[in-house]
Amino acid sequence: MGEAIAFYTIAAFVLGFAVLVVSTKDTVHSVLFLVLDFLFVAALYVLLGAQFLAAIQVLVYAGGIVVLYLFVVMLVNLKRPPETYEDPNRRGKLGFALSAAVLIELGAIAAIGYARPAPALAPPSAALPVTGNTEEVGWLLYTSYLIPFEIASMLLLVAMIGAIVLAKREL
Amino acid sequence: MSTPTVHHGAMFDTNELVINMGPQHPSTHGVLRVVLRLDGEKVVDADVVIGYLHRGIEKLSENRNWTQIVLLTDRMDYVAAATSNVGYCETVEKLMSLEVPRRARYVRTILCELQRIASHCLWLGTHAMDIGAMTVFLYAFRERELILDLFEEYCGARLTYNSMRIGGLPLEIPPGWDQKVLEFCKIMDAKVDEYEELLTHNRIWLERTKGVGVIDGPEAVAIGLSGPALRGSGVPRDVRKDEPYAAYDEMEFDVPIGTVGDTYDRYLVRIEEFRQSLRIIRQATEGLPEGPIVGKVPRLIKPPAGETYHAIESPKGELGYFIVSDGKSTNPYRFRVRPPSFCNLQALPRLVRGHLVADVVALIGSIDIVLGEVDR
Amino acid sequence: MVDTFLVPLLKIVIVLNATLVSVTYMVLLERKVIAWAQSRLGPMRVGPYGILQPVADAVKLMIKEDITPVRADKWVFTAAPIIAMVPALIVYAVIPFGPEVSLFGRQVTLYITDINVGLLYVVSVASVGVYGIILAGYASNSKYPLLASLRASAQLISYEVAVTLTLVSVILVAGSLSMVSIVRAQESAGVWFAFVQPVAFVIFFIGGLAETNRAPFDLPEAEQELTGGFHTEYSGMRFALFFLAEYANMIVVSSVATTLFFGGWLRPFPNVEALAFLDLIPSWAWFLLKSFVFLYIFIWVRATLPRYRYDQLMRLGWKVLIPLAILNLVVTGIVKVILL
Numbered sequence: 034m035g036e037a038i039a040f041y042t043i044a045a046f047v048l049g050f051a052v053l054v055v056s057t058k059d060t061v062h063s064v065l066f067l068v069l070d071f072l073f074v075a076a077l078y079v080l081l082g083a084q085f086l087a088a089i090q091v092l093v094y095a096g097g098i099v100v101l102y103l104f105v106v107m108l109v110n111l112k113r114p115p116e117t118y119e120d121p122n123r124r125g126k127l128g129f130a131l132s133a134a135v136l137i138e139l140g141a142i143a144a145i146g147y148a149r150p151a152p153a154l155a156p157p158s159a160a161l162p163v164t165g166n167t168e169e170v171g172w173l174l175y176t177s178y179l180i181p182f183e184i185a186s187m188l189l190l191v192a193m194i195g196a197i198v199l200a201k202r203e204l
Numbered sequence: 205m206s207t208p209t210v211h212h213g214a215m216f217d218t219n220e221l222v223i224n225m226g227p228q229h230p231s232t233h234g235v236l237r238v239v240l241r242l243d244g245e246k247v248v249d250a251d252v253v254i255g256y257l258h259r260g261i262e263k264l265s266e267n268r269n270w271t272q273i274v275l276l277t278d279r280m281d282y283v284a285a286a287t288s289n290v291g292y293c294e295t296v297e298k299l300m301s302l303e304v305p306r307r308a309r310y311v312r313t314i315l316c317e318l319q320r321i322a323s324h325c326l327w328l329g330t331h332a333m334d335i336g337a338m339t340v341f342l343y344a345f346r347e348r349e350l351i352l353d354l355f356e357e358y359c360g361a362r363l364t365y366n367s368m369r370i371g372g373l374p375l376e377i378p379p380g381w382d383q384k385v386l387e388f389c390k391i392m393d394a395k396v397d398e399y400e401e402l403l404t405h406n407r408i409w410l411e412r413t414k415g416v417g418v419i420d421g422p423e424a425v426a427i428g429l430s431g432p433a434l435r436g437s438g439v440p441r442d443v444r445k446d447e448p449y450a451a452y453d454e455m456e457f458d459v460p461i462g463t464v465g466d467t468y469d470r471y472l473v474r475i476e477e478f479r480q481s482l483r484i485i486r487q488a489t490e491g492l493p494e495g496p497i498v499g500k501v502p503r504l505i506k507p508p509a510g511e512t513y514h515a516i517e518s519p520k521g522e523l524g525y526f527i528v529s530d531g532k533s534t535n536p537y538r539f540r541v542r543p544p545s546f547c548n549l550q551a552l553p554r555l556v557r558g559h560l561v562a563d564v565v566a567l568i569g570s571i572d573i574v575l576g577e578v579d580r
Numbered sequence: 581m582v583d584t585f586l587v588p589l590l591k592i593v594i595v596l597n598a599t600l601v602s603v604t605y606m607v608l609l610e611r612k613v614i615a616w617a618q619s620r621l622g623p624m625r626v627g628p629y630g631i632l633q634p635v636a637d638a639v640k641l642m643i644k645e646d647i648t649p650v651r652a653d654k655w656v657f658t659a660a661p662i663i664a665m666v667p668a669l670i671v672y673a674v675i676p677f678g679p680e681v682s683l684f685g686r687q688v689t690l691y692i693t694d695i696n697v698g699l700l701y702v703v704s705v706a707s708v709g710v711y712g713i714i715l716a717g718y719a720s721n722s723k724y725p726l727l728a729s730l731r732a733s734a735q736l737i738s739y740e741v742a743v744t745l746t747l748v749s750v751i752l753v754a755g756s757l758s759m760v761s762i763v764r765a766q767e768s769a770g771v772w773f774a775f776v777q778p779v780a781f782v783i784f785f786i787g788g789l790a791e792t793n794r795a796p797f798d799l800p801e802a803e804q805e806l807t808g809g810f811h812t813e814y815s816g817m818r819f820a821l822f823f824l825a826e827y828a829n830m831i832v833v834s835s836v837a838t839t840l841f842f843g844g845w846l847r848p849f850p851n852v853e854a855l856a857f858l859d860l861i862p863s864w865a866w867f868l869l870k871s872f873v874f875l876y877i878f879i880w881v882r883a884t885l886p887r888y889r890y891d892q893l894m895r896l897g898w899k900v901l902i903p904l905a906i907l908n909l910v911v912t913g914i915v916k917v918i919l920l
Contacts, residue, residue: 061656061718068711088700096707100714100737104730107718167697167757245890336795336887342618408796408886562799562889 040080046073060106064099071095085167220248225564227256233330233568234575238552245560250553254546257579265539270296270370270505273539278364280541281577284323286315286355287518288577289368294449295514295525296370299507306451307495308372313451314385314488315358315367316516317481321392322351323519324474324481328399331471331569335412340402347395350388357381370505372498382489389482389489396478404475413467417555417567420465427554428547431521432473433571437465443517450516454491455484467570474572477519506534513542520544520572541580545573591692595672599828604634606827610879617883637820644816649721652813657719661814661821664712667705668828674698675835676760678845678863690845690864691760698759699751702836703744706791710736712825713810720813729810731890732800736791738897743787745905746780749912750840753777763844770851774841779908781841783901785877788833790897792826795882799890834874835867842870 050070057063071094078087174182221244226237235256241249261280265273277288290312297304304312329344352362357378359367367373403409419429424437434441442459444452460476462469509531515524521544528538548571555567608623608630615622623630648657678690695701710733717729751757753776754765766772774781790797801809811822838844845863849855861869888896 059653061653065656065715068708072708084695084697085700088697088704092700092704092707096704096710097737100710100733103711103714104733107714107726107730167700332886336798337885339614339618339883342620346619402884403886406886408888411892412886412889560889560891 036080040077043073043076043080047077061103064103064106067102068095068099071099083166085170227253233573234578236549236568236573236575236578238564238568240556240561240564242561247556247559247561247564250556250564252549252552254549254575254578257575259580261580262539262541266535266537269534270507270536273536274368274370275364275366277541278366279576280543280580281323281518281520281523281545281574282363283326283574284319284519285363285365286319286367287323287516288523289365290316290450291514291516291518291523292525293368293370294516295512295527296505296507298514299510299512299527299529300370300505302371302499302501304372304499305496306493308497308499309451310488310492311373311377311497312368313455314485314492315355316450317484317488318351318354318385320481320519321478322348324478325351327474327519327569327572331566331572332403334565334569335409337403337406337409340399343395343398343402347392350391354381354384354388357384369498369501371501372496374498376497382492385485385489389486392478392482396475396482400475404472410468412563412566413471413570415464416467416559416563417570418464418466419551419555423554424465424551427551429521429551430544430547431517431519431572432470432477433521433548433551435460436462436470436473438463441522443515443522447515449514451488452484455487457484467566470570504534506531511538515542518544520574520577521548541577543577543580545571545575545577549573549578587686587688588692592673595692596669599669599672599831600824602831603824603827604638606831606875607637607823608633609875610827610882613876613879614883617880641817641820646816646818647813649813652721653719656715658818660712660716660719661818661825662712663715664709664825665821665828667709667712668825668832670705671702671832671836674701674759675832675839676763676844677867679760681863694758694760697757699747699757699762699840702759702832703740703747706829706832707740709825709829710740712822716814716822717810720810722813725810725812728800728812732793732810735793735797735800735890735893735897738894739787739790739797739901742783742897742901742905743791745902745909746777746784746787747840749777749780749905749909752909752912752916759839759844762840763846766843767846767850770849772841772843772846777841777908777912779904780912781837783905783908784837784841785874787897787901788837789878789881790893792829792833792878794826794830794878796885796887797893798882799887799893830875830878831871834871834878837874838867838870 047070050066050073053066054063054070057066071090075087075090075095078084078090221242223240223242224237225240227235229236237253237256239251239253240247241251259279261276265276268276274289274292277292278285281288294304296302325344325348329341329348332338332340332344355365355367356362358381359365359375361367367375419427419437421438424434425439429437430441438461440459440461443449444457445459457480458476460473460480462473507527507529509529511526511528513524513526515522517523522542523544524542526538526540526542527536530537552567552571555571556564559567611633612622612630623633626632626636648654673692674695676689676691676694680687680689682688713729713736714733717725717727717732720726750762750773753773754762756762756765762773769776789795793801801811811819814822843850845867847855847858847861847863847866849858
């Protein structure tokens with residue numbers, strides 16, 4: 034019962050901030066609402082019992098990635114340019130069309146999902162000596178998901194090198 | 205360089221950024237204005253704007269008689285006033301071919317060297333503080349207070365001494381003063397070691413000063429540097445050795461010379477000058493001869509018609525006086541000062557080029573200027 | 581009811597108040613210690629030996645005019661100091677001041693809570709603190725504070741990497757992320773982790789200096805710099821909040837260093853019976869004493885060392901500390917595998 038209240042409150046905040054991210058005129062405010070959004074998503078993770086993921090969400094996403102977004106936004110100083118389309122309602126019509134398409138898709142998935150019986154969950158592997166959330170994630174990352182983990186880190190390394198090479202000035 | 209224009213508009217266009225440092229700024233050692241042209245964080249050029257402390261000392265001197273001008277020389281390099289006094293008096297004595305008694309010359313030497321230590325204390329304190337070592341500032345000023353106490357006992361003033369007269373000194377040294385000077389020397393020796401302990405081998409100090417503002421010997425001479433700034437670049441020029449004045453020909457001392465010509469070398473040169481000054485003071489105080497404190501000077505000082513230039517080694521460099529007397533009036537016809545700070549400051553744009561903004565402050569401190577002298 | 585609600589609430593009240601008072605008195609402590617290092621006395625007029633100086637400072641700052649730049653972003657301008665201060669205070673939720681003691685007939689743990697990802701919580705909360713500085717520079721709507729704040733935040737982020745890597749080594753040795761377990765691990769090992777992981781401790785301390793913008797890494801705040809720091813446009817209580825946040829962060833770094841490397845609440849040589857008389861000093865007093873030593877070292881370092889230039893600072897962080905931290909981590913891992 035308490036959990037349900039907590040869940041719905043946090044979910045309301047998440048959705049509210051998400052709407053604010055998209056609708057605010059000022060780009061920096063938009064990014065700040067995104068940070069708040071991520072913090073509340075971390076709270077959702079805690080509710081689900083994934084404390085490690087919650088901490089990592091705050092550390093990496095809110096504390097790292099969005100900081101870099103903020104740097105870019107502040108330096109480039111975007112402001113909404115005046116729009117000069119012929120059809121002033123163009124944005125509204127496009128938004129309506131897109132959201133209608135997404136809703137129809139979601140509805141189709143939900144309907145098919147209810148119709149089909151739930152597949153049997155894979156039984157937890159007995160070989161894992163699990164004690165806590167962090168240990169579980171660690172074991173999985175370094176045994177079953179080792180290759181994706183290493184590929185992800187290679188990807189980040191390549192992206193970093195690429196960024197440096199592209200932005201480097203002749204010193 | 206023409207007055208740089210300020211870029212309004214886009215903050216990060218790839219043009220150069222022009223920022224203004226001073227004249228009111230905690231690190232410019234007075235009212236100095238430096239307009240920096242930056243490319244990112246590197247300094248492309250610096251334009252030094254001076255004149256904020258110009259009081260017209262040279263023109264004022266034309267309306268003062270020769271004895272009154274001593275007062276004005278105090279106020280040029282107010283950090284090392286006694287040295288400016290000595291330089292002026294010796295120039296006039298040279299023009300008048302006056303004989304200064306040996307005792308007066310010895311006391312002048314003691315006062316000049318005490319002044320050198322006081323000036324270097326101020327240099328060290330402000331230079332270190334600009335680079336971030338704020339404790340050294342207070343330690344250096346503590347020692348400077350000891351010297352100012354000695355001066356106060358001698359002539360009653362702490363900053364603008366008016367302590368020299370043409371032909372000698374106005375006052376005899378008070379009894380016991382020489383003992384106090386020797387005691388001070390003992391204290392100061394240990395303190396210089398303390399400064400060195402804090403800075404000389406400190407990794408952060410080394411990183412902030414080594415390789416910063418390198419200027420080699422020939423170029424330093426071409427720009428017109430003098431004093432420790434020149435000696436740091438390896439040029440062995442010291443007016444006390446090359447053209448001895450006061451009692452320096454009777455003193456035994458070494459002149460420290462640098463090698464690379466960076467800020468660290470200039471720092472080491474001045475630290476060693478502390479020690480050499482203490483050596484000179486000890487010799488002069490222990491060997492102080494008896495005799496009159498002022499020579500035979502006519503009541504009204506009227507140097508013969510002519511002109512002369514005489515230079516001394518002030519703590520900041522070669523301080524020169526050029527006087528022209530027309531032989532008839534009691535005022536100089538022309539009184540011109542060659543201030544070391546003014547000439548050394550010319551090197552600033554050359555030194556700063558290619559360095560980062562944070563180094564500008566270190567370099568201004570490394571050249572050791574006093575605006576009273578630069579602007580007069 | 582009492583145990584699940586009142587006791588934690590009481591603990592929070594005590595810890596928060598103690599922290600806020602310590603932070604204000606840190607100001608006085610710093611001025612006094614630096615003054616003594618510089619052969620002067622520091623504040624002496626207000627109260628005996630200047631003890632009431634923080635009160636005078638607080639009153640002065642509260643009655644100062646609150647200036648907000650005209651075109652500054654009002655909400656962000658006000659929020660920035662708060663965002664800088666709050667993470668420093670929240671961290672205290674997991675810092676253990678002592679083990680379970682019996683107080684008024686109850687078993688009370690001398691920490692607000694012990695979550696199983698305690699150390700990770702500390703690190704993630706600290707990473708949110710960067711926003712305070714970035715937003716302060718941005719909200720001032722002025723070129724130089726913006727640049728200064730970007731530099732300061734870049735410094736913070738860089739050193740965060742090094743610090744987090746050292747914490748991973750500590751986690752390897754202790755075998756757990758929970759702060760209380762780390763202290764217990766030191767108790768059962770009989771040795772403080774500073775001696776087991778000296779490199780990690782040194783890197784942590786240097787990183788801590790950089791994270792809190794303390795000398796010798798305080799270039800973004802130095803008055804001698806041409807570009808005024810990120811707090812140039814702030815005045816009055818908001819300005820005070822930034823500096824209190826800096827001191828609060830210092831206390832946090834000291835507390836975390838004490839917990840991870842110096843045995844937290846344990847007395848020296850906790851397993852040696854002969855020194856049991858040291859138990860006369862309660863566990864939380866040992867904790868506070870050790871934290872205080874670190875705070876003193878922070879201040880001592882500020883009084884002594886010159887400051888690094890920005891590029892030298894970044895070079896130190898990226899080219900020296902991070903490789904060292906990684907190396908330390910690798911060596912620790914290898915040693916652990918061999919010894920097990």
